Amino acid sequence: MATTARIASLRAVPKAPSRVVIYLRQSSYREESISLELQENSAREYCARKGYRIVDVIADPGVSGRAWHRRKGVQRALGAIHDKQADVIVLWRWSRLARHRLHFAVANDTVEKLGGRIESSAEPIDLDTAAGRFQRGMLGEFAAFQSDMIGEQWKDxxxxxxxxxxxxxxRSRYGYVWLRPLPALASQGVVFSAPVDGGYLWLPEGDTRERYEIDPEQGEVVEWMYEEYIAGTGRPGLMRELNRLDITNNQGKPWTQHGIATVLDSGFAAGLLVNTAARYDGERQIYAPFSEYTWEQGAHEPIIDPQLFERYREIRLGRAKTPPRRINPTNPWAGLVGCGDCSLNMRRKKNSRGAGFGWLCQSKEVTGKAERRPTYVQENRLEQFVKDWLGQLAEDIGAAAESARAAQRTALKARMSADTLRAELDGIEKQLGVLRRQLVAERMSEDEYDQTRAELIAERDSIAAKLARAEQTKATEPVAQPTEIARGLLEEWNSLPLSKKREMLGKLIKRVVVTPNVLPRQPAHLHIVPTWDEDAGVDCSPYRGAGCTAAGRRWSGSPQLRRTTVNRSGRK
Incomplete structure (x- = not known):
């Protein structure tokens, strides 16, 4: 009886309230964007009615429902269920979870397998019934349908x-001021103030022609960026210089390499509109490489000549295959110094004793065998040797060189004239394109169109004839003489930037070959292979066994010459 009485006096332990993570997402689509505050208030009221305990509130502000990989918040919410820190995820509406059919289904299935639930405060459903689960699937399908409709509207x-x-x-483009028509709400008395530093201005009421006009200050910066890149400065160098001068981007923030690439690669400053050939891999937008970009003519005025952008494009594609150290070298010898014994590139190393640098064959670093004496040369000796060679080359001036320089000056004038005419020709083509768009937009009559078009075509034919004559003169342009390059390099050796110095050395020198001396404690032999000597090679057979490998090989810039190679074990 006593035991029965004690059992009767026991009270049931109350069930612990479910732990809830509130997940909020504000859409990037303006017409469908609901404030995070409204979503949170609705979710909190729902949790209070259900008796849930809120353990966290997670938000993804301004993120598309299709961009699953960019939504860190939803990943955290699912992680809370996985780590047993929460039992329920509460949304405002089911569309906040995902607008992609696969993501919606996977998220619900994952949470259910972990023993959790996903609930909606504005669209409550009884998920314990087949009808409720069917209704949830229909709401997910409707969310995906809305996303597809929005995508089609944006495409149009x-x-x-x-x-x-x-x-x-x-959006705003660096180098231009974006002139935007006033929104429709302006006619209802809503005042829209122009941003201080947003890259755009509102047009006067009644002017509805959206356009881009050149910003003089930013336009000079854009032109400088193109010219510096063509001259050899890479994106890191441009970024450092712009930030050093406190020149900011359109958002008033410091420049990044990605931002500089976006401005230069777009070609917008050349009056072009870029097509990046983007494609979608499920949820992620993947852009094609720069080599697959295409451009079409835009209606805005260009900052730079189309020829300048075409030159940039050629150099940009060429640099894609160039090692970064060649584009932004830390010294003028990058990629030029090679070991004559094993033909590997030599590496610049700080001297262990005293100041300065030297060049060491990488073979010892790769193999790690100290018994092999590495090929080594002091950098100051290397520099003096190259300067002496340049001096001898610069002194080789005769009547033929003087005649070549005279012809070069004539061809240079012809090339400048041809470039000017080509720019005028491109300008007329652009005017013809704008003229066609104005006719389509019914901004001019057909008579005005025909008359203006005839005048432009006549001017285009005249310029094309002049350009043909200039091209004939330009065809006789000689190749820059090595003596001229050597003389200019020596005269400006101390003032040239590293990238420019490396570029000029590359036009003269194919390789500086360093061969170890057969005698101990004696400096290595240096030999320069010029770029115009196609069959040049360095026979290192007298020094085999004395350097960084057990056997040497002939180095040559010509693939026709036979090379004797050894692997790491010493076998041929």
Whole structure:
């Protein structure tokens, strides 16, 4: 009886309230964007009615429902269920979870397998019934349908903007002021103030023609960026110089390499609109490489000549295959110094004794065998040897060289004239394109169009004839003489930037070959292979066994010459 009485007096332990993570997402689509505050208030009221205990509130502000890989918040919310820190994820609506069919299904399935639940405060569903689960699936499908409809609307808007000669996505471009029509709410008395540093201005009421006009200060910066890149400065060098001068981007922030690449690669400053050939791999947008970019003419005025952008494009594609040290060298000898015994590139090393640098064959570093005496040369000796060679080359001036220089000056004038005419020709082609768009937009009559078009075509034919004559003169342009390059290099040796010095050395020197001396404690032999000597090679057979490998090989810039090689074990 006593035991029965004690059992009857026991009270049931109350069930612990479910732990909840509130997940909020604000859409990037303006018309469908709901404030995070409204979503959170609705979720908190729902949790209070259900008796849930809120352990965390996680938000993804301004992120598309299709961009699953960019939504760190939803990953954290699912992680809380996985780590048993929460039992339920509460949303405002089911569309906040995902707008992609696969992501929506995987998220629900993952949470259910972990023993958790996902609930909606504005669209409550009984998930314990088949009808409730069916309703959840329909809401997920509807969210994906809305996303597809939004995507189609944006696609139509982008195509319309392209037909008008505008970039597909309306935003500010560095080097230009974006003149935007006032929104429709302005007619209802809503005042829209112009941003202080946003890269755009509102047009006067009644002016609805969206356009881009050149910003004089930023335009000079853009032109400088193109010219410096063509001269040999890489994106890191441009970034450092712009930030050193406190020149900011359109958002008033310091420049990054990615930002510089975006400005230069777009070609917008040349009056072009870029097509990056983006594709979607499930959820992620993947852009094609620069080599697959295409451009079309835009309606805005160019900052730079199309020839300058074409030159940039050629150099950009060439640098894609060039090691970074060649583009932004830390010394003028990068990639030029090689071991004559094993033909490996030599590496610049700080001297262990005393100041200065030297060049050491990498073979010892690769093999780690100290018994092999490495090929080594002091950098100051290397520099003096090259300067002496340049001096001898610069003194080789005769009547033929003087005649070549005279012909070069004549051809240079012809090339400048041809470039000017080509720029005028491109300008007329652009005017013809703008003229066609104005006719399509019904901004001019057909008579005005025909008359203006006839005048432009006549001017184009005249310039084309002049250009043909200039091209004939330009065809006689001689190749820059090595003596001229050597003389200029010596005169400006101490003032030239490293990248420019490396570029000029590369036009003269194919390789500086360093061969170890057969005698101990004696300096290595140096030999320069010029770029115009196609069959030049260095026979290192007298020094085999004395240097960094057990056997040497002939180094040559010509693939026709036979090379004797050894592997790491010493076998041929």
């Amino acid at each position: 808007a982008h195509e319309r903007r392209r037909r008008l000669g505008l970039p597909s996505n309306g």
